[in-house]
Amino acid sequence: MSSKSIEALARENVRQLTPYQSARRLGGKGDVWLNANEYPTAVPFELTQQTLNRYPECQPEAVITRYAAYAGLNKDQVLVNRGADEGIELVVRAFCEPGQDAIMICPPTYGMYSVSAETIGVECRKVPALANWQLDLPAMQAQLDGVKVVFVCSPNNPTGQVINPEDLKSLLEMTRDRAIVVADEAYIEFCPQATLTSWLKDYPHLVVLRTLSKAFALAGLRCGFTLANKPVIDLLLKVIAPYPLSTPVADIAAQALSEAGLTAMRGRVAEILRNRRELVSALQALPGVEQVYPSDTNYVLFKLSECSVVFKSLWDQGIILRDQSKQPGLGGCLRITIGTEAECQRVVAALYALSASITAE
Numbered sequence: 001m002s003s004k005s006i007e008a009l010a011r012e013n014v015r016q017l018t019p020y021q022s023a024r025r026l027g028g029k030g031d032v033w034l035n036a037n038e039y040p041t042a043v044p045f046e047l048t049q050q051t052l053n054r055y056p057e058c059q060p061e062a063v064i065t066r067y068a069a070y071a072g073l074n075k076d077q078v079l080v081n082r083g084a085d086e087g088i089e090l091v092v093r094a095f096c097e098p099g100q101d102a103i104m105i106c107p108p109t110y111g112m113y114s115v116s117a118e119t120i121g122v123e124c125r126k127v128p129a130l131a132n133w134q135l136d137l138p139a140m141q142a143q144l145d146g147v148k149v150v151f152v153c154s155p156n157n158p159t160g161q162v163i164n165p166e167d168l169k170s171l172l173e174m175t176r177d178r179a180i181v182v183a184d185e186a187y188i189e190f191c192p193q194a195t196l197t198s199w200l201k202d203y204p205h206l207v208v209l210r211t212l213s214k215a216f217a218l219a220g221l222r223c224g225f226t227l228a229n230k231p232v233i234d235l236l237l238k239v240i241a242p243y244p245l246s247t248p249v250a251d252i253a254a255q256a257l258s259e260a261g262l263t264a265m266r267g268r269v270a271e272i273l274r275n276r277r278e279l280v281s282a283l284q285a286l287p288g289v290e291q292v293y294p295s296d297t298n299y300v301l302f303k304l305s306e307c308s309v310v311f312k313s314l315w316d317q318g319i320i321l322r323d324q325s326k327q328p329g330l331g332g333c334l335r336i337t338i339g340t341e342a343e344c345q346r347v348v349a350a351l352y353a354l355s356a357s358i359t360a361e
């Protein structure tokens, strides 16, 4: 069979699909990686479970118990999965009928919501955020017909700000008995007071996504959590793979969620917030930078003249940032993940050198 006829066998929506442009997929040759919102250094772990001849538990007890305690929820409100990305896919698969239902997103936002929906064959309805990147509630209300899941990222990737709680409340009222509202809290450890988990008692259709990939420094582990009331969790348990986490993943996740693991995580958050403050002031003082947007996360979005020249020049020097300028409303914007103090200083030094040479031309 030719590759052309193989292509013809594939589902129409898969043939049309543009895959998620992950930081890894975009490549680059660098020694300063500030493009994927990872924690900059590795935290060592040792495996304690050696029973790899046996299948793992579907929902490892120690991980569920510890995450429930950490999140202040009951164990039956917690599902552990292969990263928050699997949580996104499970919610779409469980609630949206392909070719019939839709999801709603508010760009600019995280790219995997639309990729998951399109892969499954579910329409992705886009309601652009307002100029200040808050929700356009009237427009959302007007386009809610047929929408089964609304994704809101708070704090939002890549813009960095928390979504107004009052607006989220209005959204939850507007969608009651109609649609699931997913609050993606991948970065909530950097602004823990903004979590919506305590709202689960009032809203049966609220789902909160979490991950160990960011503040927990475990992006390579692939472990995330879906928090919701039991009826939602029970539905997701029907569609999840029988063994979503390997034994080593569950082993390390349980250690990361121990008292010592949580204390270490909070220490990392404090360090990242310190580095963020320094980086933001340096960027604000940089000629050519038009705006540094306030961030509640481990990354900063900023707008600059000569955005693509700067991005490419840093890339060539081995400093890899994330170009957001193709996203709606983000022309001229780059996103920097907060790295170590030394990494932040290297980016700032490179940016100052560049701005001097651009001005000199």
Ligand SMILES: *Cc1c(COP(=O)(O)O)cnc(C)c1O
Residues within 6 Å of the ligand: 037, 082, 083, 084, 085, 086, 110, 153, 157, 184, 186, 210, 211, 212, 213, 219, 222, 223, 224
């Ligand atoms: C990083 C990220 C995710 C994915 O998290 P994983 O647990 O690594 O799959 C989900 N949502 C947002 C907003 C993210 O930035």
